[in-house]
Amino acid sequence: MADISPNPEFPQTLIPEIPEAPESNGQQEYSPLPADGGAWPLISFSHVSMSFGERQILDDVSFTVNRGETLCILGRSGVGKSVALRILMGFLKPQVGSIRVAGDEINAFSEEQMRVVRKKVTMVFQNGALFDSMNVRENVAFPLREHGGLAEDQIHEIVERLIKMVGAEDVSDALPASLSTGRKRAVAIARALAAQPEVVLYDEPTTMVDPIIARRLGNLIQRLKRQLGFTSIVVTHDMRFAERLADQVLFLDRGRGAYFGPLKGFLESSEPDIQQFLTLDAYQIPT
Numbered sequence: 001m002a003d004i005s006p007n008p009e010f011p012q013t014l015i016p017e018i019p020e021a022p023e024s025n026g027q028q029e030y031s032p033l034p035a036d037g038g039a040w041p042l043i044s045f046s047h048v049s050m051s052f053g054e055r056q057i058l059d060d061v062s063f064t065v066n067r068g069e070t071l072c073i074l075g076r077s078g079v080g081k082s083v084a085l086r087i088l089m090g091f092l093k094p095q096v097g098s099i100r101v102a103g104d105e106i107n108a109f110s111e112e113q114m115r116v117v118r119k120k121v122t123m124v125f126q127n128g129a130l131f132d133s134m135n136v137r138e139n140v141a142f143p144l145r146e147h148g149g150l151a152e153d154q155i156h157e158i159v160e161r162l163i164k165m166v167g168a169e170d171v172s173d174a175l176p177a178s179l180s181t182g183r184k185r186a187v188a189i190a191r192a193l194a195a196q197p198e199v200v201l202y203d204e205p206t207t208m209v210d211p212i213i214a215r216r217l218g219n220l221i222q223r224l225k226r227q228l229g230f231t232s233i234v235v236t237h238d239m240r241f242a243e244r245l246a247d248q249v250l251f252l253d254r255g256r257g258a259y260f261g262p263l264k265g266f267l268e269s270s271e272p273d274i275q276q277f278l279t280l281d282a283y284q285i286p287t
Contacts, residue, residue, distance in 0.1 A: 048097030090114035182213030
């Protein structure tokens, strides 16, 4: 079970409960995520298939993520890892399959209903997706101002603590264009946390960053899990990074779920495709 003891650096006591959006007038209503998680997995993909024209991206993929777990989605480039995250966020709609968040089927949700889901499930994109015209402080403050209900001094204190948590104090007045890729992702994590999510999705957090920054990002994701009980889905092709984080692994090969289960079982698998992936990941060019 994940350690969910309070983290003194995270300003939970300063962030009040954010009211849910009004119910949609659509045919399917969204019920807020239950506090206890109920009897179902927090995230569930069931027999999901997705294609763009004649190109099959995901082919009958299934996985679940329980509250407090970290799932790492592994595989080579172009096998549909990031597509799975975009489906969870409602940016893409699969042709086949069921996607549930805390038991609620979201595949047919309207954009209005998905906005409610995105208050609980947020995503850290590869490029950070920061607002170019806002500095670091303003980017992190944006979700707090969007939700409303906080005084400016409260917003300031929360923002400063989140920026400190991700180690970006020295760039808090900088614009995104002046930041390195690793710093952009750290700031994007701080902004994601300001929205008080239950689930954080990370899209290739270590791509195009140096090993030191990759380790820092990994440490941060681990702290969020151990100290705050966050549920995470991490898309990566970096096996060393995954070994530090994963409770469960989904290995995608040619769009299909070739393995889903505990990290230990993945590392010990004798399947040729998995062994080839592990071997290539471990290979180092001679100097």
